[in-house]
Amino acid sequence: MNFVAIDFETANNAQSSACALGLVKVESGVIVERREWLIKPTPFEMGFYQNKVHKIELMDLVEKPTFDEIWDELKPYLENQVVIAHNASFDFGVLNSVCLHYNIKPIKFTKMCSIALSRMAWHNERGYGLSTLVKSKLDNYSFNHHDALADAEACAQLVLKVLNVLSLSSIQEIQYYKSSRLQIKRSSREKTVKKVFEGIINEGLNNPFRKKEVVFTGTLEYFVRKEAEALVKRIGGFPAQFISSRTKYLVVGQYDVNRTKSSKIQKAEQLALEGYNVQIIGEKEFIEKMSLQN
Incomplete structure (x- = not known):
């Protein structure tokens, strides 16, 4: 499979402040080219956190080209290509902002x-950060994390590993695989939702969420948030958007355990320490409690 892996580093909180770009070109499953650019950021300032992460000094960027000055060189690597990044929303967000x-x-x-x-190849990992996956999935591979070129190459190596694990060799095969998994997951989700609804219809008065305030956080696997809230309403519970002293259940969807806990989780934990009767449960436990009467 042919693709390009990229990684941006930024100088400050502005998405347009790209200060480094690493790029790795892969053809027929082999890395054929590596490119790296240091970029004069806009706005021209270095944030404390960003510097702490990537160690790039503002003085090293004074004489570097601005992004528009490298664009003609960069464009052929991206146009009409498959471009992959780890946590792509960040990197493509930077690209979009700096182009604007x-x-x-x-x-x-x-x-x-x-x-x-990676989620397609490896389910239920403790974390999907780049360094975490590289350490657990790529044997004897080490890299300088948050160096733009090193991160781009680690991303490329990880993608090649995923393609090997799943026996995929083209973008079309990836899209078909994703579509097939989505249909299976949607079918499983629909069966689960139907089961829960049928349980409520049969014996809704015994549901433990009845007359309780319930808050949801994170990405739910089996429900759209509104569906879950509708379930709570249907059995006489009270879905809420924010944690308060009245909250009895916080239902937590999927989230990366290596990332900072959501504000809702932190608030619920603090209330529990203060003696309030708030329970933090996962989505599967929510489903089990909803179906307790079956």
Whole structure:
């Protein structure tokens, strides 16, 4: 499979502040080219956190080209290509912002995220951060995390591993695989929702969420948030958007355990420490409690 892996580093909180870009080109499953650019960011300032992460000093960027000055060199690597990044929403967000800032005309390319691809190959990992996956999935591979080129190459190596694990060799095969899994997951989800609804219809008065305030956080696997809230309402519970002293259940969807806990989880934990009767449960436990009467 042919693709390009990229990684941006930013100088400050502005998405347009790209200060480094790493790019790795893969052809027929082999890395054939590596490119790296240091970029004079806009706005021209270095944030404390960003510097702490990637160690790039503002003085090292004074004489570097701005993004619009490298665009003609970069464009052929991206246009009409499959472009992959780890946590793609960040990198493509930076690309979009910096192009808007310099009035660069959009180009066509296929965007993919190596986190999403990794979730297809490896289920229920404790974390899907780049360093976590590289350590657990790539034997004897080490890299300088948050160096743009090193991260781009690690992303490329991880994607090649995913393709090997899943026996996929083209973008079309990936899209078909994703579509097939989505249909299976949707079918499972629909069966679960139907089961829960039928249980409520049969013996809703015994449901433990009845007359209780319930809050949801994170991405739910089996429900759209509104569906879950509708279930709570249907049995006489009270769905709420925010944690308060009245909250009895916080239902937590999927989230990366290596990332910072959501504000709702932190608030619920604090209330529990203060003696309030708030329970933090996962979505599967929510389903089991909803179906307790079956």
